[in-house]
Amino acid sequence: IPRIGGLAIYLSFTLTTMLMCDLSAELVTIWIGGGALVILGILDDIYRLNAWLKLVVQLLVAVFAVWNGCVIDHINLGGVYVSLGFLSWPLSVLWISGLTNAINFIDGLDGLACGVSAISALSLLFVVMLQGDFISATICAILFGSCLGFLPFNFNPARIFMGDTGALFLGYTLAVISV
Numbered sequence: 001i002p003r004i005g006g007l008a009i010y011l012s013f014t015l016t017t018m019l020m021c022d023l024s025a026e027l028v029t030i031w032i033g034g035g036a037l038v039i040l041g042i043l044d045d046i047y048r049l050n051a052w053l054k055l056v057v058q059l060l061v062a063v064f065a066v067w068n069g070c071v072i073d074h075i076n077l078g079g080v081y082v083s084l085g086f087l088s089w090p091l092s093v094l095w096i097s098g099l100t101n102a103i104n105f106i107d108g109l110d111g112l113a114c115g116v117s118a119i120s121a122l123s124l125l126f127v128v129m130l131q132g133d134f135i136s137a138t139i140c141a142i143l144f145g146s147c148l149g150f151l152p153f154n155f156n157p158a159r160i161f162m163g164d165t166g167a168l169f170l171g172y173t174l175a176v177i178s179v
Contacts, residue, residue, distance in 0.1 A: 003045045005150060006166015009114070010038045013146040013173070021138055029068040030139070030176050033061045034169045037100070041165030054164075055097075061172065062096035070096070070179045096175040103171030104164060110156040117170040118147035124177055136177060143173055 014031055021027055040057050043049055066089055073088045074081050084091060107113035125140035147170070153160045162170075 003161045003163040004042055004165045005153065005160035006041060006162040006164070006169055007038065008160075009146045009150050009162065009166045010034060010169045012149055013142055013169075016142045016146070017139060020142065021135065024135060025068055026070070026136070026176065027139065029065050029070055030173050033065050033176070034172055036061050036064075037168040037172050038165055041163060041168045045163040045165055055101075058097045058100050058168070058172075059093065062093040062100070062175075065096055065172075065176055065179075066092045070176050072179055092179065095179065096172065099175035099178070100168055100171035103174065104167040107162060107164075107167040110158040111151055111154045113167050113170065114147050114151055114154050114162055117174060118144055118151065120174050121147060121177075124174070128177075139177060143170075143177070 014034075017027055017031075037058070040049070040054060044054060070092065071088050072084060072092045072095060074083045076082075103113050103117060106116060121140050121144040125137055125144060128134075128136040128140060150160075150162065150166070154162060
């Protein structure tokens with residue numbers, strides 16, 4: 001069974017966003033960081049890389065996203081906005097790498113990681129639409145569609161596995177969009 005099915009998700013997302021969306025810093029961050037994680041995922045799906053090497057690359061990609069402005073600078077606690085100050089960068093890196101790994105960890109059953117990612121993208125779509133952010137809404141809709149396009153091939157019994165190629169990309173993209 002092919003293990004690099006996540007490449008189809010990445011390519012469909014990237015090509016569709018290139019055609020449908022205006023160029024933005026958020027989108028470039030997703031393309032470059034996601035591309036780096038797709039390459040890492042392909043190498044891991046083929047050669048089974050060391051877990052520490054994968055973690056270091058994921059942290060570097062998260063730092064790249066934070067460097068490009070994907071930063072959690074405050075949180076809302078019961079209507080009160082709390083500024084994170086100097087903790088914003090490390091917490092943002094932790095969030096991005098943590099969500100990237102969370103999707104990768106649940107990728108063990110047929111359709112689970114892609115299905116959860118599709119539901120998450122759809123949920124984010126509604127949240128950003130309520131905020132009036134139609135650029136992020138378009139990106140979420142495209143990610144949702146990319147997941148839906150892959151799911152028929154990944155349901156039990158799976159004909160194609162997403163592998164780390166897709167799981168790392170989906171986790172990273174969901175993390176960046178959510179910030």
